[in-house]
Amino acid sequence: MKTLVPILLPALLATAAAEPGPITMRRSGNGTWELMREGKPYFIRGAGGQRNLDVLVESGGNSLRTWGIDSLAEKTDGKPLVQRARELDLTIAAGLWVGHERHGFNYSDAAQLETQRKTIRAAVAKWKHEPAIGFWGLGNEMEGPTADGKDPRIWKELEVLAKIVKEEDPSRLVMTVIAGAARAKIEGVKDHCPSIDILGVNAYASAAGAGKAVKDAGWNRPFVLTEFGPSGHWEVAKTSWGAPIEPSSRDKAAKYYSTQQLVTEESHGLCVGSYAFLWGQKQECTATWYGMFLKSGEKLPSVDAMSRAWTGKWPANRCPRVETFSSPAKGNSVRPGESVAVTLDVADPEGDKVELQWTLAGESTDRQTGGDAERAPEEKKLTMESAGTNQWTFKAPSKPGAYRVFLVVRDGRGAASAENIPFQVR
Known part of the structure; x- marks a missing residue:
């Protein structure tokens, strides 16, 4: 029998409760991490987005991820997202947006830094009593999707922000999300951000190997694959005039399924879940590349693939x-x-x-x-x-x-x- 050794974090003071509450984490004697919710192991079967939540639950999902704090109050099925999540017993990885330099944010500007700190403190103070929030998602690719990750200003500021979040809400874990599993980025978080509990990685073509990559880079805390799906439009073959060739629906579905299977099997005890991208629809390169649903609302084969991965069964009605x-x-x-x-x-x-x-x-x-x-x-x-x-x-x-x-x-x-x-x- 494995002996479970608790990690002494404030978040672990919250034990099983009558209503859903914050997610905690613990580590076994052999180094394997797991999340806990209401006193039971909790593996994230999640999706990024806030639409089609009834289908998410029917498919075996148990969590959703947002990118900005305003999403919590936005209407889903005619109700605020947090209310709808409570009704469906879904946890939320609640996004706290952290500035990107490509959008004009300057990590050397003291005034901008102070404004961002106050904004995040206020957001956590406002929402920390919401039981649907499982943990905080502090930032998303704030280092830049094409950056090398070697700018210490960003990681040092991330630690300042993580401390602020924990000052306001010591009951919840804090995750941050990087673009890809480049060693320099992982080391940046590891070396400068001791207050970050969970490392999230957004990856596409290389997603199945993300768990091994974070382990090889020296990360030894929980890891979540926070975005995955088909190969990105920057990762595929192109026509002679530069148009990316979009994978077929069947190829996308196969990619979702295989990634989900492999990342959980080959993460060396670090992976505590994943969020498929995107449980909705968006225009990015094309109107169909990343969305798992059509704009008109129909699900696509990638949804069926995740249902199969999460539950071991195909849904009653599968896609053409x-x-x-x-x-x-x-x-x-x-x-x-x-x-x-x-x-x-x-x-x-x-x-x-x-x-x-x-x-x-x-x-x-x-x-x-x-x-x-x-x-x-x-x-x-x-x-x-x-x-x-x-x-x-x-x-x-x-x-x-x-x-x-x-x-x-x-x-x-x-x-x-x-x-x-x-x-x-x-």
Whole structure:
């Protein structure tokens, strides 16, 4: 039998209670970490975002992550997020935004630092009595997604902020989140931030190996994979004109599933959970790359994959499966007005009749860094002509440029798949 050795943190003073409360942590004699909630082991099965929470619970999820404090009061299903989370027994990793230099924050400006400290202190003081908050998420990629992590000003200020959070709320753990598992970043937190309890890592193509990376860099406290999903648009093959080629719905689902399995199995006792990204929809490179739901609300295959990973079972109604979606135009150029062929083979696991929606959009030109808001290109309905079994054609635009054909397959029962093909008219 393993002997559990408690870590003497203020957060551990909170034991099992009648209502949900803060999450605590403990370490076994062999070095394995685990979180505790209401006196029981608590492994995070989470998602980033605050929509579709009923589906999160149905899928086996137990936690959600936000990025900014204002999200706690925003309406979800007609109610403040914290109220809805309490009703569904979901914990919240409550985000406290920490300034980014690419947004104009200066870590050498004493006035800006003092203002940020006061803002975070006030936010924690306001919300610390909310039982749905499991722990605090202090900052998200504040070092910069493309930075080398060697700027000590940021890590030293992070420690100041973590102390402020614990002064205001000694009952809760504090997590911070870095972009990727680069050794310099992990060492920055390890060497300068003793008040940080949990290290969160956002990773995509390399997500499955994040646990090993943090261990190899010397981190010996709990670790959470705070964002993961398909390979990022900066990590995939591109067309000759620079358009990233988006993974298929099935490939994305497989990536979610395998990452969840591997990161928990190969984290050397450090991993205490994960948050899939994104339990919602957003425009980032395309309208479908990262969202696990469509803008119209239907779930995508990545949701089914997480349900399978969390519960060991597929949901009762699975998303339509796109077996084949190809075209000779994919990644290539066509002439203005040329007839373009598409091969499509779709199957629905429950045999539901599916509906196809075809649209055309120009390639996104508003590319931002680190998930910052982007302007979505206009989509227009695309007329497709049937050319036989599984064969379709459409006419290429007359105007030269870079485009994508988007396909959405819906089963009429809240499930869908989404694909796209980049091509160029010249």
